[in-house]
Amino acid sequence: MTELIWIAAAYLAGMVASRLSFPPLVGYLAAGYALHGLQIAPLPNLGHVAEIGIELLLFSVGLKLKPSSLIRREVLSVGGLHLLLTAVTSALVFFWLEQKVTGGLVLGVSLAFSSTVLAIKVLEDNGELSTLHGRDVLSILILQDIVAIVLLAVADGKQPQPWALALLALPLLRPLAHRILSASRASELKLLLGVCLALAGGVAAERVGISADIGALLTGVMLATHPKIDELTDRLWSLKELFLVAFFLQIGLADLPNREQVTLALSLLGLLPLQGVLFFGLFLFAGLRARTAFVSSLALMTYSEFALITTGAVVNAGLLTEDWKAIISLAVAGSLAVAAPLNRYSHRLFGWAECWLVRFEKQSGNPDRLPESFGAAEWLVIGMGRTGIAAYRALCEREQRVVGLDADPTVLETLLGNGRRVVYGDAEDSELWSGLPLERVKGVLLTVPAYEVRCAAIEQLRRRGYLGQIGAICYHAEEADHMKTLGADFVIHPLVEAGNQLAKQLLEGGA
Structure with a gap:
């Protein structure tokens, strides 16, 4: 019974905190104090x-x-x-x-x-x-x-x-x-x-x-x-x-203060x-x-x-x-x-x-400095994980001018060592989009895993007046609808796309 009370209290308090736009852990903290105040025996x-x-x-x-x-x-x-x-x-x-x-x-x-x-x-x-x-x-x-x-x-x-x-x-x-x-x-x-x-x-x-x-x-x-x-x-x-x-x-569980x-x-x-x-x-x-x-x-x-x-x-x-x-x-x-x-x-x-x-802030010598330009690049891939690298390679194979951006310094180090054209950039950083010339860029591909980061990047690009194409990945249907509302031209679910490609390959192989 004690286990049920503690787990249920943590769930209910966490759900209330989540509905109030707080992280669930705030609810867990409140639940701990409440249960202790009610003198309910702690979990062993x-x-x-x-x-x-x-x-x-x-x-x-x-x-x-x-x-x-x-x-x-x-x-x-x-x-x-x-x-x-x-x-x-x-x-x-x-x-x-x-x-x-x-x-x-x-x-x-x-x-x-x-x-x-x-x-x-x-x-x-x-x-x-x-x-x-x-x-x-x-x-x-x-x-x-x-x-x-x-x-x-x-x-x-x-x-x-x-x-x-x-x-x-x-x-x-x-x-x-x-x-x-x-x-x-x-x-x-x-x-x-x-x-x-x-x-x-x-x-x-x-x-x-x-x-x-x-x-x-x-x-x-x-x-x-x-x-x-x-x-x-x-x-x-x-x-x-x-x-x-x-x-x-x-x-x-600590003693309640006076x-x-x-x-x-x-x-x-x-x-x-x-x-x-x-x-x-x-x-x-x-x-x-x-x-x-x-x-x-x-x-x-x-x-x-x-x-x-x-x-x-x-x-x-x-x-x-x-x-x-x-x-x-x-x-x-x-x-x-x-x-x-x-x-x-x-x-x-x-x-x-x-x-x-x-x-x-200092005006120079920043280890997290942003790129001043993308050179002659016509395509940007934001997020150089597995999906981003696959998109980068596909564009390179079609002899397109592409640059990759990522906020992970170790990823950049590895990709630069492999001869990839990559630069440091945080997609949520408004300075990244406001200070760069994007006139030559035909399209931006957003492959970062965090949904909020993709939305923020789309908003900032469109707010700046960027007219090129914006493509993004998504993992839920509601994400796709929202990102299109913000200004994305097309949204692809990686797992759905993998299924489509598998079926296409099977049908073409059978023919």
Whole structure:
């Protein structure tokens, strides 16, 4: 009966949040607090299920991760400076209040961490995890996780074992892992292998005094370059989402705060915009464009689930009072509830403030700079995944002048190495379409997987007055109708088209 109550409450609250244009996770947070307030017994092992969900999330991130793309100058400068400035400020505040400075320092660094779960989930849902700003955000989150491990060691008086460095060798087992995955031909075996590797990485990390999340991430990296990794990723998606519901529910299990604690938690929430402004300024200082800086800052403008863990350790060590557990719990939950809808509409929010924000960006040297022209290209392919590459090749075979655009730097690197004509470009970026000469372009093909991105690109092209052809892919009938209303000339469902081509080939072969 208890299981039914908790699962039903999560579903109903998630559905209400979704109808109010909030992500379902906001409803899960509310359900956790409501069930705890009603004194309904929690699900047994809810915390353990939540930990598995986070490990599966980090493992799935590792499947898409290319380590060489994470070591970027802006990542180290932005992530490092943000942690330093926040920690120093917190220590000074606690010194001024005549509180324990050591506890304030640890708390300040804890509040500088951003929520790994929310940021990755939002980027993944928006199809932006592999974009330039998505990789920067992911790299900063990994940097914060490493610092969190050290912080926990200081707070608990524990240190990672010397064998912890051996975890870095996990990706070297890639050939063996690839063979095992190739031998697992059945889909359910691939799923079981993914879960086993995620949990194995977590167990190995914990045995040497490291967070289980880091171990799961590294085992994901071990499989990242397998040619059939997409099938494993797709199979893990629903399972990971189900386990993550437990994570958001368990946040509400903390003790309900009193009025004074609520006031302090709201004060911490009021500081979140300052954290976002700090991130925005540091990203601009590192040379990123205003759009990239803004979207990245919103993704990082939360308090981390790590803050719950580090605060508990600091309180147990006697460096802070017991009240801080309830305060930080409410602040973390509130930051997730506020940040989730903001991130969902981050590009639209930037569009409203674009005229003002672009004044602060550097005029040259941007690693995310947009192309100034497409040269003599007559066709543009937006999104160089499997469908986009197929369209690109088909146009090249007909001796057409074509250029591909993609927001994933690793995709661009690979395609440029293969001699393809590709440039960096985010289809949602209004600057991309407003600043480029499109008079020679006869047609634009939109093959990006995210439906919202395709719609945004069609709208911006037609608003600018582009008269050429626009073609797009779709996966549902209502998507096709809407995109045609926005200005698409033709819309194709890849699976429907594959069926049509199969029937055509069979009939022609029989004739």
